[in-house]
Amino acid sequence: MDIKAYLKDKRELVDSYLRSYFSVPYKPTYLHDAMTYSLFAGGKRIRPILALASYEACGGEAEHILPQAAALELIHTYSLIHDDLPSMDNDDLRRGKPTNHRVFGEAIAILAGDALLTEAFTMITQMNLNTSTASQHGVKRFSKRSITPSPLLRVVHQVSDAAGAHGMVGGQAQDILSETTEPDRETLKFIHLHKTAALIKASVTIGPILAKSKTTVLKALMAYGENIGLAFQVIDDILDVEGTTEELGKTAGSDQKKKKLTYPGVCGMEKSRSIAEGLIATAIDSLKVFSSDADPLREIANYLLKRRT
C-alpha cells in the first residue's frame, strides 16, 4: 500500500474537520488566535490518524469518529505549548515557527493550552449530542447503533487518564524533575512510557472501543500502541542528536543542552537504534490477529522508524 498517500489523505480529513470546527472566531479573539496558531502550525496529525486507522482495522469507517480522533490533536498541541514554556523547556522554536509564548506571551500561551485541553473533551462528546453540528464539520451521520454513549464515555475516561497525572502530565513532570540527574534507564523508560507512549496507546484504543471489538483485539492494539509510542520517543531522542534545527523545526541538540535523560545519553546511539527497531518489530507482531485491514497500522509503524523529522 501507498502509506504516504494514506497519511496525506487522513491528515487532510483531520485538518478539514479541525479547520471547520475552529472557523468561527469568538471573543477573546486573541485567545482563539493563540489556540489556532499552534493547532495549525503543521502537525503531522499522527495521533488522530492512529485513531482512524485503528477504527478502520476494527471494521469502522474513519469519517464516523472524526471528533474523537481530532480531539487527540488538541491534547497533543496543548502539551507542546506548555512543554515549550520558559519555566519548562524554554524553547523558542517549534515546527519551524516561534513557540506560542514567544508570539502571544506567557499568560495567553498557558491559557491557550488550558483551552485546547478542555475543548478536547467538548469535542469528543459533541457527536452524539448534535449530529447536525457534527455533519456541518464533515462528520458522516451515523445510525444510533453504530456509536453509542457507553463506549464514548469509556473513550473520555481512557483519554483523560492517559493525558493526566497517570500518563502524559506525570511523564512530563518526571522529565522536568529528572533534569541534571544521573542517567538511569528505569526512570528514562518511565518518562517515555508516560510522556509519549500513554497518549499514543490511548489513540489506538479509540478504534476498538468505539467499534465494540473483542478484548483480544483491544489488547493487541494496546500492545501495538505502547510499543510504537515508546519507539516514537526513542526515535525523537535520536533525531535530537542527529537532525539539524532546520530539518526538525525545533532546536536540535536541545536535550543534551538541558541535560535531559535520553536513550542515546543512557544507552548510546547504536543501542538506541536497535531498541527502536525491536520495539517496532514487536508492535507489528502484535497485529497478527488482524488481516490486511491493519496494513495502515503496520506501515505507520515502519514509517515512524524511518522518519527524519
Next chain:
Amino acid sequence: MDIKAYLKDKRELVDSYLRSYFSVPYKPTYLHDAMTYSLFAGGKRIRPILALASYEACGGEAEHILPQAAALELIHTYSLIHDDLPSMDNDDLRRGKPTNHRVFGEAIAILAGDALLTEAFTMITQMNLNTSTASQHGVKRFSKRSITPSPLLRVVHQVSDAAGAHGMVGGQAQDILSETTEPDRETLKFIHLHKTAALIKASVTIGPILAKSKTTVLKALMAYGENIGLAFQVIDDILDVEGTTEELGKTAGSDQKKKKLTYPGVCGMEKSRSIAEGLIATAIDSLKVFSSDADPLREIANYLLKRRT
C-alpha cells in the same frame, strides 16, 4: 433550615470522597503532592455543593453523583493554581497559604493544574465504568436506571464547554488582556460571566441533567446559576476592597494594584452592593418552580451575599 449545618455536611461528603480518591500517592509523588496541596488547602467546595443541592432539588440523592460533583472542585482548583502564576496574577498567597508555584516551583504548578483539569474528566466518567472503585470512595451504588451514560456524556460536554475557551478560560484571558485598560462595564460583565459564572452555572445544571428533569427545571436552574455566579464575582470584587488579607486568605486590594476591571472600580461600592443584591433576588426568584426541595439552593444564594471570605 440550618444552612451552615447543610454546607458543613455536604462539604464533608465531598472532602471524604476527594481524600479517598487521592489517598494512594503515585509516581512522581512530587506532582501528586502539588495537586493535593492545593486541592486540600481549605476550599469551601461551593461548586460541588451546588451540584449536589441541584440534584437533590430534582429529587436525587447526593451520594449518587459525588464523582461528578467533586470533579468541579478539581477544575476550580486548577484554575486558581494557574491564575496565581507569575505570568498571570503573580499571587503569593491563597487561602492563607503560599500559592502552589511558591511551594513547588512554576513548572510543577503548571503541570499540577493541567493534571487536576484532566483528572476531572476521568473522575466524571469513572462511576459508570467501575462501581466497585466508586463505592470504595464512598459513592453509593446506583441502579442502572438511575444514572445512564447519555446524561453523563452531556455533563462532560457541558462542564468542558463551561470551563474552556467559551467559558472560564475565555474569561480569564479577557481579564488578563483588559488589565490597565479603561473601565468598561460591558467587558467587565463578559469577564465575570465567563470567568466565574460559567462554571457555577454548569455546576447547578449537573443535577437536572443527571436526574433527567424537564426543560423548564433545567432552565430555572440555569438562570439561578448564572445569577448567583455573577453575584459571586461582584461580591469577590467588593471583598477585595473591604476585606483584610487575614480574612480573605489572599492578598487584599490586589485587584486595584493590578488595575483589574472590577465592579467597585466601574460602578462604585454602593452600586456594586445593590447589583449583587439584585442578582441574588433574581436567582432566588427563578427557583419558584421548585418546592422546599430547593431550600438549600435558596439559602446558599443568601449565604453567598453575606459571605465575608
